[in-house]
Amino acid sequence: MNYQQSKSVAIVNPDTYGLSTQQKLWLGFGMIGLIMMLLAGFNVTIMNSSIYMVLAMTLISIGVIGYSRASYNHKKAGIKNDGVTFKSITSRGVLGWLTGIALTGFYIILYFYPTFLGLGTKGASNAGLVALFDPFSKWLNGNPASQWFVYGTLYTLAIIIFGLKFILKYRHDQYQKLRTISVMFFQLGFAFLIPELMSRLNSDTFKLPYVDLKSIWPLNYYNFDKYRVESLIDAGDIGLALLIFSVISIFIITPILTYKYGKRWYCSWVCGCGGLAETAGDPFRQLSDKRLSIWKIERWIIHSVVVFSVLMTTAVIHSYLGKDSSTYWLTKSVFLLGVGGLLTFIFAWVMIFKREALAKDAKYGAFGYFVVILALMGLFVFDQNDHLFFFKTSELRRTYGFLIGSVFSGVIGTGFYPILGSRVWCRFGCPMAAILGFQQRLFSRFRITTNGGQCISCGNCSTYCEMGIDVRSYAQKGENIVRSSCVGCGVCSAVCPRGVLKLENGSQEGRINPTEVLLGNDVDLIKLMNQQ
Amino acid sequence: MGHIVIVGNGISGVTAARHIRKLSNHRITIISGESDYFFSRTALMYVYMGHMSFENTQPYEPHFWTKNRIDLKKSWVNLIDHKDKKILLENGEIMAYDKLILATGSKPNKFGWPGQDLKGVQGLYTKQDLEQLEISVPNNKVCKRAVIIGGGLIGIELAEMLHSRNIPVTFLVRESSFWNSVLPDSESAVLNDHILSHGIDLRLSANLKEIHSNDQGAVKSIEIAETGEIIPCDFVGLTAGVLPQIELAKASGIATNQGILVNRFLETNIEDVYAIGDCAEQQDTLPHGRRSIEAVWYTGRMMGETVAQTISGHKIAYKPGHWFNSAKFFDIEYQTYGIVNNALNKPKSEMQMHWKHPEKNICITVSYDKNDKRFIGINTFGIRMRHEVFDRWLNEQRSIEFVLDHFVEAQFDPEFFHSYVNEIQLVFTTILSKSNL
């Protein structure tokens, strides 16, 4: 090639960070689809509802996919963060706030006023948006749609189309591509199709509750509710198998996978909440707050949620167990002793073997442990069926469902994407993430290795960590990142311009490695300083 | 307990302060005229490109400094009175010190080009440069074309920055191939192609003759020395390397050459005055063939770590390990460990082997000594390598065969990335066995 003669071929886009004509076009398609959905909400449908629904969803999909292609296809594979801090929607500008308000509004309606979406109550048939999904729902599971069916469909669609966008954006990065495909697969298959098809099996004589096999307690805090356990048991072998599977998931599968790969196997490869955050929420990941003060708050909130969820579940199970061991071995007292024993065992094990690794976090652990134990003793001593101290168990369960299950995970967790970043729920509210994180910190092979002295403290890693981890503060010290909150998304490693970070599974030895003087300096000095 | 005053809040000054705090109870003051807080100079580009806010480039939160009792002062130091151990600040304030560390960094090179001080002409080094850039070249309506003079690491960053805002860029490079003053020719050629493929108008073997002005004293066009070609433009970026910032030291009677002269203990010719980082020039030879001035992040940090020991009562010489560095050229990541010379500087004894992916921008060069087959250095493009492993191999003086055999251990690419180890091993062992005949 003759270098002298080449002229610039920069594609001139007059609005530097505005949208190109193509992008506008695709955005238009998507918007029409969205508006069609909105109109359906107001009962305006002009054609057969199946066609209308398919048309709206197709337009939305075409819009998102076309928009992604227009954004990334003409560019070379590589990091695509140009203009993130300038665009209104990704920098808490007017568009960001408007999107946040719209999303929050949608969640409030969804959780608390589903009739506005057209849900038919007291036997009335559906109208509006929900009715739009009736044919699809009937086709899949034989029943009319509910607001949850609508939500589930849209949720799955979002993960798939924004997942495709994500894959295009990170097409140079094999790790990002694979985990996104995995998340799309689990959402479509496990969270959406399988449960719908399973409920097809239901008849008057056979009832199986909605089961998302990959949703594990305490994420599905309702898993051990009485109606659910009963219906599982009533469903015979399949039901029992599912019940046993859910217990095995908690106590065996989860710890083993987390030991081998860190909590990312769940949070970044399987989970639907994480899935939405990583796909639809990706443009907002940099909005997570990195301040030390917020990290402190994070730890209080998330550990309180864990305590709350353990207590609530224990109280719920306790409330429906019997007292007479001759009818069934698992009685109220056996159960409480079991839970108390298990917690004491974990607590003692950590305090004896992992005290050092835990360091400052010990007080949170101790606090949580004592709250739970005290509460268990309360249950035991007062031995009331349906009260935990002054709270009615069912009240407790309802409050949990309301505060954590709806407000936190939905309204704040997703509604506030454009304000607080994409993983607010995962970071502050998810009890599952907290438990996996606890194990990741203490008993896992996973860590993010830093590459000797190569870090230039630029801050890309910290900025793009959706969990608000100040990755740089470790990398610039040459210290591995072993944080309970890290979901192993791998984006810090992807955006690092100096190849400093690598997500790895390795031996426990040297996993946590604070260093004083970084590699590259005088070897004697390094030795001296790191001994001090 | 003494008062340690540090001039310059860049990586070298700040690292020194942090380590002095860890090792001693001295009072510490950092003075800089550039910014309130330490920020990462290397990240300036990302602010302009909209990847990060300026706050994101600050590695420590404000409370860090109070908690660690490191006083910060925003001011310029005008003069050092080393007889009375005092410094004079711009606002007239006088500050006494017990030990003074100069960490004043660099400034962009200017070669006295006609028109180099016109409006719309600037370098890229300071926070103020970034702010000025935002004013001069906010978008491609204000700036129809930008010209960048000087094909170094900052030049290519500036090209990428302007390109991210769709501003057409002409890139004037003095060398016959991009950065071949450092890289072997084959690698340099890969970068030429990559730069062009991004639509940058790369001009090789092209020197600036003159920058022309319009009636308002702003840049109108530039003229290329070799061809006489005139390129109309609204902005000129001067990125022809950096020079140590030595005015303060020079004016205060501290010995300087290109940089502030220091011995192996980072001491200047004046007692209790030290110099570290970009601004320092070593009088004596360093180990591992390291150069007397190295204007990179890591060197500043290492000097900071070292001088902190000396000041805290454990006198120790500056003894950097093996050279390493990294950079990113648009989408291509580059890492280097040990020594790989360019064509011009390559001694007869240095043998090089190259491998390049047939289509992708992935390539690698390893150097070894012809006589004893000792591995001496590696460059990689598009492949991440483990610093720790290469540092160890270099220390252990491993042979080239050993390095090839154990190549897998040095890989640092993210999980699931395709590994080219087998191809590389195959190609290189074939070359080696031929050269052994």
Ligand SMILES: Cc1cc2nc3c(=O)[nH]c(=O)nc-3n(C[C@H](O)[C@H](O)[C@H](O)COP(=O)(O)OP(=O)(O)OC[C@H]3O[C@@H](n4cnc5c(N)ncnc54)[C@H](O)[C@@H]3O)c2cc1C
């Ligand atoms: C755009 C850019 C990109 C870079 N990228 C890389 C990279 O990728 N990798 C790499 O290794 N290196 C890189 N470098 C080089 C690296 O940033 C420098 O080597 C490093 O910052 C030097 O640190 P320092 O502490 O010695 O000096 P500086 O960071 O320059 O700090 C010196 C400070 O002292 C202040 N000062 C000077 N004189 C006075 C005075 N009289 N009174 C008060 N204050 C004063 C200055 O204002 C400045 O704030 C890059 C540099 C630039 C400009």
Ligand code: SF4
């Ligand atoms: S530390 Fe890295 S891998 Fe972990 S959550 Fe943050 S960005 Fe993802």
Ligand code: SF4
């Ligand atoms: S992105 Fe990489 S170089 Fe930048 S601060 Fe993080 S680890 Fe360091």
